[in-house]
Each structure stands twice: as structure tokens, then as C-alpha cells.
Amino acid sequence: xxxxxxxxxxxxxxxxxxxxxxxxxxxxxxxxxxxxxxxxxxxxxxxxxxxxxxxxxxxxxxxxxxxxxxxxxxxxxxxxxxxxxxxxxxxxxxxxxxxxxxxxxxxxxxxxxxxxxxxxxxxxxxxxxxxxxxxxxxxxxxxxxxxxxxxxxxxxxxxxxxxxxxxxxxxxxxxxxxxxxxxxxxxxxxxxxxxxxxxxxxxxxxxxxxxxxxxxxxxxxxxxxxxxxxxxxxxxxxxxxxxxxxxxxxxxxxxxxxxxxxxxxxxxxxxxxxxxxxxxxxxxxxxxxxxxxxxxxxxxxxxxxxxxxx
Amino acid sequence: xxxxxxxxxxxxxxxxxxxxxxxxxxxxxxxxxxxxxxxxxxxxxxxxxxxxxxxxxxxxxxxxxxxxxxxxxxxxxxxxxxxxxxxxxxxxxxxxxxxxxxxxxxxxxxxxxxxxxxxxxxxxxxxxxxxxxxxxxxxxxxxxxxxxxxxxxxxxxxxxxxxxxxxxxxxxxxxxxxxxxxxxxxxxxxxxxxxxxxxxxxxxxxxxxxxxxxxxxxxxxxxxxxxxxxxxxxxxxxxxxxxxxxxxxxxxxxxxxxxxxxxxxxxxxxxxxxxxxxxxxxxxxxxxxxxxxxxxxxxxxxxxxxxxxx
Numbered sequence: 001x002x003x004x005x006x007x008x009x010x011x012x013x014x015x016x017x018x019x020x021x022x023x024x025x026x027x028x029x030x031x032x033x034x035x036x037x038x039x040x041x042x043x044x045x046x047x048x049x050x051x052x053x054x055x056x057x058x059x060x061x062x063x064x065x066x067x068x069x070x071x072x073x074x075x076x077x078x079x080x081x082x083x084x085x086x087x088x089x090x091x092x093x094x095x096x097x098x099x100x101x102x103x104x105x106x107x108x109x110x111x112x113x114x115x116x117x118x119x120x121x122x123x124x125x126x127x128x129x130x131x132x133x134x135x136x137x138x139x140x141x142x143x144x145x146x147x148x149x150x151x152x153x154x155x156x157x158x159x160x161x162x163x164x165x166x167x168x169x170x171x172x173x174x175x176x177x178x179x180x181x182x183x184x185x186x187x188x189x190x191x192x193x194x195x196x197x198x199x200x201x202x203x204x205x206x207x208x209x210x211x212x213x214x215x216x217x218x219x220x221x222x223x224x225x226x227x228x229x230x231x232x233x234x235x236x237x238x239x240x241x242x243x244x245x246x247x248x249x250x251x252x253x254x255x256x257x258x259x260x261x262x263x264x265x266x267x268x269x270x271x272x273x274x275x276x277x278x279x280x281x282x283x284x285x286x287x288x289x290x291x292x293x294x295x296x297x298x299x300x301x302x303x304x305x306x307x308x309x310x
Numbered sequence: 311x312x313x314x315x316x317x318x319x320x321x322x323x324x325x326x327x328x329x330x331x332x333x334x335x336x337x338x339x340x341x342x343x344x345x346x347x348x349x350x351x352x353x354x355x356x357x358x359x360x361x362x363x364x365x366x367x368x369x370x371x372x373x374x375x376x377x378x379x380x381x382x383x384x385x386x387x388x389x390x391x392x393x394x395x396x397x398x399x400x401x402x403x404x405x406x407x408x409x410x411x412x413x414x415x416x417x418x419x420x421x422x423x424x425x426x427x428x429x430x431x432x433x434x435x436x437x438x439x440x441x442x443x444x445x446x447x448x449x450x451x452x453x454x455x456x457x458x459x460x461x462x463x464x465x466x467x468x469x470x471x472x473x474x475x476x477x478x479x480x481x482x483x484x485x486x487x488x489x490x491x492x493x494x495x496x497x498x499x500x501x502x503x504x505x506x507x508x509x510x511x512x513x514x515x516x517x518x519x520x521x522x523x524x525x526x527x528x529x530x531x532x533x534x535x536x537x538x539x540x541x542x543x544x545x546x547x548x549x550x551x552x553x554x555x556x557x558x559x560x561x562x563x564x565x566x567x568x569x570x571x572x573x574x575x576x577x578x579x580x581x582x583x584x585x586x587x588x589x590x591x592x593x594x595x596x597x598x599x600x601x602x603x604x605x606x607x608x609x610x611x612x613x614x615x616x617x618x619x620x
Contacts, residue, residue, distance in 0.1 A: 210613070219609065223606075292606070299527050303524045306524070307513070307514050
């Protein structure tokens, strides 16, 4: 009998629960580290309402801390927010064993470097979720739209472990894609996130439809995307200029929705200001690129985030 | 006996009521056109609580419309907001007679041109109020701080009518100054207003103290001021670069307060987005100047203003 793939999830928010649940459906032995929702998940698992079919995700084990795992995970999936106050290396350090691959299923750009340096003997897999999913309460996740996942070895390549993960996702019925250049995929996702996530918050809680209909905001989002494209080129993962127009047109066609950053803001949760904008500006600075629009958004979002949490 | 100076005020908001009241104290015959507050002002005048001493401003006449004035005003003072929905030429047209000077006691840059073109035979006086004053209810004005007024002939010079007005203000006890280059004075005031008024609104209702303490916002305000200085130079009224530092230091020292734009926002009143930012960007466009920070602020403030009024 083929041995089951052992997976340990950190971060039982909407994205982590959904994708880990799908891997469990595909036959992996998925354990989870839960914090505030520990007793709910321990007692009842996670009920997932999904456009692909509802299911009940009962983790193999539910732990309070990585230190309780006492096993060798094939994959450690990190699906926490990327925030200055979350030390991911410290969070996972007791569970990283020889042969464990660390999967970063998170937002933002250039988020892998610190983890890769802290665990030089372990493979880092970078993953991007294109999904509309929210945790309605502890132990309940609502998957409303999309679901595609893109993954690749960091900084590049498609390892055998990436292929194992890809096949599990495919078996679970999700649209999945592995890529040789996962950093380029991050830039591609950032091209939309960098304007529209911050703007939805700064413009007083505007949904994507309101933003794109407003002429000056559409032009501003284009100017921001232009800056991202220039940085992506300097970073060696050039995005094509035509993607600006495509992003605008796609946004015009979308059913208007509130971005994840706006949901965080409205729920008084910290926003991923650094992962989305701060890291981008650090790279721009490194390459000597002038980014006045991104800098303005960063300054505004930083103070709004601070005020929102105080 | 010297004939009394006849003044007609449009706009019985805080600024208009305060300065017209002071002119009345100095002996001018000040009539006012009141709208929503007509019956209150007609019956009880305007009670002004002021750091220079409380006083009761009883207008010579209180009118519902300029058409009722039937006299020749020496000065028509326009103290309304500068908003696309207020047609000032139409508002004052019945009262502009030969020899009437039109005094624009308003915020913003390049706000005089349209009025000057509509009334080519009349002198335009441009005036800037540096004052903390608010209308607490109809017929009640609270003057909390400052009070200086700067005035000059538009586009330049100090006419005899400017001197008459200056002397009346001085008699009333206000700090007053006439200037040969009132457009330069407008640029100087805009240098503070263009960053801090919009930022106070966009940053979720931050007072001046919160704004200036936040490092990224302080840097952003400096970048915005830099753009204003470049436009002022192209416009022939060059501001000195050292004013950026002075504005920052002054703002650090100020008792923190909410900007007038923020008060408008909080009270769901239209904000002077065009007078402060829109006209500035029009001039920048005319001179071919790149203004990414101002453009970003303009786009954000436009949509926030629209959402706030809807």
C-alpha cells in the first residue's frame, strides 16, 4: 500500500482550511495547528460550503502547537497572513524535519526569502490561491467562487514534491497549475492586488465595481500597475504591459466584490500592507525605481491600518 | 460726514459671517444674502463668539437673494465654498454694478479667472483667511483661533479699494496685510492645504498631529509640497523650497486640529476637491508638470467625496 502523504497546516483561516480540506479529500493525512479556534476544530472539524460541493474536513490530528506534532511532515503548509507580528520561522521551527517541504500559501511578493534562509536544507514551495473564500465563524468556511491554485519550487523549477502536491490538488477536483517561475506568478497576482486591495480600503470601503467605474481611480490603478511592471522587469520576471488592460477589463466584468484587504479592514484585522506594498517598495528601492503612486498608497494604507487597529 | 462703505456678503458660513461682522464693527454698512439660515439671521442676526471679543453682528439688511438688494455695493464679498455646483457668477450677477469690487474670500488656487472674465469691468480682489472658525448653528459662529486676512487686487497690485478694505479690517482689530502678488499668497496657502486637507480625510479622519507624527505621511506631505512648488514656479509665483520644512515644523508645533475639509467630510458636506486639487492639476497639465502624488490624492479624494455625498 502506498504510504499516505503527511501534511501539517499552520493557519486555519479560510484559505488554509479550504485547500488543506481538499488535500484531505484527495487522501492525504492532513493535521492542523489551530489557535483561537482549537476547541471548535478539535471537536467538530471544519465544515466547508463550496461551489465544488460541500464537505466536512476532519483533520487527522488537531494540535495546539507545532511542538505537539511529533512526526515528520512531507509538507508543512503555511497559510497564515503575512504580517510583521507573525514570526513564521518561529511558528513552524519544531516541525521542520529533514525532507519536509515548506509550502507558503500566502499573499504578497518576496515573502519566501526569510523562510528559505532560516531553513536552508528544506525545499520551499511557493503557492498562490485564486479563490473567494471566507471563514464565517470558527469551524465554518464558505467557498464562494474560483479556486485555482498555482505552485512551484522557490525560487524556480518544478520539483517532484511540487508534482505530488499538484496531483493531490488535481485529484481533489481543483484547477491547479505548476509553474517553473513562481516568482513571475507572484508578480502577476500582485499586479491586480497592489492597486485594488489598497484602493478598496483607502476609498472608504469601495467594492471592485465602484473602483473601476470611477474614471480617476481606474487611471490611478493603471499608473500603479505600470510601476509594478517596471519593478517586475528589474526583478527579472517581466510582466507584459498588455496585462494592465486585461486586469482593467477583467475587473470591469467581475461581479463586484469586496477585496480581502477590505474585509480585514472592516473586521479590524491587520492588513497585509508590508507583504503587498512594503516588500514591493523595498524591491523598487533596491533597483532604484521611482514609484510615487505605490509610495503614496503605502503611506496612506500604513496610517489607516494603524488607526484601524488602535 | 464720510459716507459709509456699502458691503454685500454672499455666504453666511463661518468665514463670511466672521469677517463681514468685523467690517460691520468697523463701521461699514454690511448687508447679507442668506439662504437656509435666512429667518434666523433676519430675526436675530449672527452671534459671534471670538477670541478677539464676542460680538453680535446685526446686518444692515438681510436678503433672500441678491436681486432684492437694489443698491450699489462698494464691495461684494463672496465667501461661499468653491464648488462645481455653485455658480458664483449667477449668484452675484444682479448685484454687480459699475464701481462694485468683487472680493473673493475663498479657498483654492486659480479661482478668480472665471469671475474676472464674467465681470471684465469690475475689480476683483482676492482674499485669504487664516482663521479657525466654525458655524455651530444658524446664527452662531465660534471663532477659536487666528484671524489674519491677506488681500490684494487680482491678478496683482494693491488698488485704492484694497486699501479701503484693509483699513476697515485693521480698524476692527484684525491682523491684515495687503499684497502686490495675491496669487503668490494663494500658492503659499495652498502649499499647506494641498497635502494636509486631503490627507486628513483620506487617512480616515486624522487630525494634523496624527498626520505629521506618522513618518510615511510626513514624507508624503513633503513630496506633495515639492510638486506644488514646481507648479508655482511654472506659474510665475515661485515658492521657496525652504517653506516645505517650515510647514512641517509649524504643523508639528500646532495644537492638533481637524482640517476644514475633514469637518466638511464628517458633516457630509461637499469638499473643495476642485478648488484645492483639481485646479492645481489643471495648471500642472498646462505647464506639462508631472504630479503623481497630487494626482493620486485627487483620484482618492474625488471618489471619497462622491461616496460621502451619495
